[in-house]
Amino acid sequence: MRGKRGKAYKKLMAAYHQTFGFREPYQVLVDTEMVKEATRCTMGLPAALERTLRGTVKPMITQCSIRHLYALSTAEHPNKEGLIAIAKGFERRKCNHHELEQPLPEKECIESVSLKNGHNKHRYVLAVQNKDIRALFRDILGAPTIIINRSVMILEAMNAASRRVRDGTEREKFKAGIVEVQEKKKKKKRGPKGPNPLSVKKKAPKNLAPSDKPAGQAQGGGDTEGNAKKKRKRKHGKGGEGGGQPVSAEAAISSADN
Ligand SMILES: [Zn+2]
Incomplete structure (x- = not known):
């Protein structure tokens, strides 16, 4: 797979590696709807899974x-035998x-083999076409889901809970256990997390600074761009247009609040 989608999937899988410990070969749990849909659009499942996940798979x-x-x-x-043959090519996950006498409904079965205390214990990738089964994993941390949509296999975006862990500070907590992560999320919600007003004020003139480059400031060759900008700011402050600055600060604060 090439292009934008390929790059996006590569990045996504890298995040699953880094944050949630996924490793090749990826264990991909497939439901019967997925087998049917892949067959309907003559898609070889193992190869398609490998292209999508950018790595080796164990369906x-x-x-x-x-x-x-x-x-x-x-x-x-009518293609029942074909479906069975495909499924038999996969590793059979013992569910006991x-x-x-009758098999469990797939939703219950897949839930029982994959989720332990709300945790994707075996790091399964879920190649699941059944909506109700997919819904089980909507809020589960580190549970990549794959669907076929209009004959195209898609690795869905990381769910919100997983993104929060990926993005942050909570990674270490995640390693310690899911309960801690959930507690931290609650705390985070309570805490007022606005921008530091001081830093907002500092930024204000920067936003409105003229974009012309200080070509003449060659004397400070080693200076950072930041220093050059500071010098410019000061000039403007003295320049007599006193009304400009308070207004711009206000504007910046309101924009930062949005
Ligand atoms: Zn079962």
């Missing part, structure tokens, strides 16, 4: 899912529901 399917495929009516699914 897996639960015992219950396989039983659901066997239970399909041939009238409704095989002793039940």
Whole structure:
């Protein structure tokens, strides 16, 4: 896969590596709807998964899912044998529901093998076409989900909870356990997290500074750009246009608040 999407997926998988400890070969849990949809659009699942995840994969399917495929009516699914053959090519994920007379509904089965205390314990990638099953993972940390949409396999964007962990300060907490992460999130919400008013005021003139470059300030060759800007600011302050600065500060503060 090339282009923008390929780059985005590469970055996304790098984040799953770094923040959530994902490693190749990625264990990809597939549901029966995914097997059907891939077949419908003549997509080879393992190869498509590898292209999408930018790495090697180990597709897996639960015992219950396989039983659901066997239970399909041939009238409704003339390609039933083909679907079963594809699924048999995957590693069979033991769910220990095989002793039940009927297979568990896939949602329950997949939930039971993948989630432990709300945690994607085995670091599964979920290649799941069934909406209800996908919904199980909407708020789970580090749970990459794959769907086929209009014959294109898509790695969905990281969910909000995972993004918060990726982006921040909470990474260490995550390693210590999910409960701590959740507690920290609550605390964060309570805390007023506005911009420091002092720093906002400092920034204000910068925004309105003229964009012309100080070509004549060659004497301070080693100076940073910041120094050059400071000098310019001071000049403007003395320049007599006193009304300009308070107004600009206000504007900057209001824009920072937005
Ligand atoms: Zn099962």
